[in-house]
Amino acid sequence: MSKVGLFFGPEKGSVHRVAQKVQAAIGEELVDLVSVNDASAADIEKYDKIIFGISTVGKETWDSEYSNTDWAKFFPEISQADYAGKSIAIFGLGDHITYPGHFVNAMGRLYKEIKSVSPDAAIVAPVDTEGYEFDDSEALVDDKFVGLPVDEDFEPELTDERVAAWAAEVKAAFGL
Template identity: 45%
Template sequence: MSKIGLFYGPEGGNVERVAELIAEKIDADRIVIHKLKDCEAKDVAGYSNIIMGISTLGKHNWSSDNSGNDWDVFLPKLNGLNLKGKKVALFGLGDHIAYADFFVDALGDLADSIQLTGAEIIGQVSDEGYEYGDSRAFRDGQFVGLPLDEDFEDDLTLERVDNWLKLILPEFE
């Protein structure tokens, strides 16, 4: 069975806690966790099975002046990268109260970038049980990955992660 590369950013905070939780739930010999800020595109390309985690940080994300976070620096590195034949599962953090109309938008943006690489995105999740106004991550009746709200629904994270892993792990070779 191929190793899973788990890439997350930013370092510290909720995304890192969820990345570590996911890694704990998968056999240690099956997963390698990477802080995105320390990675190059070739690091991602070295895996057939990939998990990526991102957060939607707030209204400054939609500002043209915003740049320099881990994903802003990393995503351009994916340009031209061929991930055809690889499977990618995505998780994203957001705030469904303060940013109900932008809930996990960065998850949708990440999916757009990954689709351009030719990778197959797996692990789509129904919006059943979620409260939000709008989301760029919601498409064709489901989220493009696992949405989590560590600010107001952290009590649901463990169950949501467990259910998501049951969905994605059988798809990883």
């Protein structure tokens, strides 16, 4: 069975920790954890089942102020890959108390970029807004989050159950 490629960044923070939880929830042996640091479009192409893990670290995550982040460097690679025939799931770290008007925006930016490259890309396991408090988010499509929002800053106690429920949906969507 082909493995899942879980591309995450940055390393050693909340995204990394949650990436390990997602890997464990899906099945350690089924998921390759790949840091976006030094990964390229060719690495994305190796997988038919892909999970992207990203954090929102600014209104414009990959603008000049944040151009040195792992994801800012990886983002151009996203645009170089072809997602036709692939299944993709996204999770995003955010902070709903300090940034209620921009909650997990980076997930939405990533979703839009993938869709602009491959309009037919299957982005699976959207998440209901119920249970989340926020004012606005660029990560909403048809009133659902395009992936799983996780708030390790103010709701860490909810992370494990959120990851478990979402991982089950991802597994089903990936046919695992």
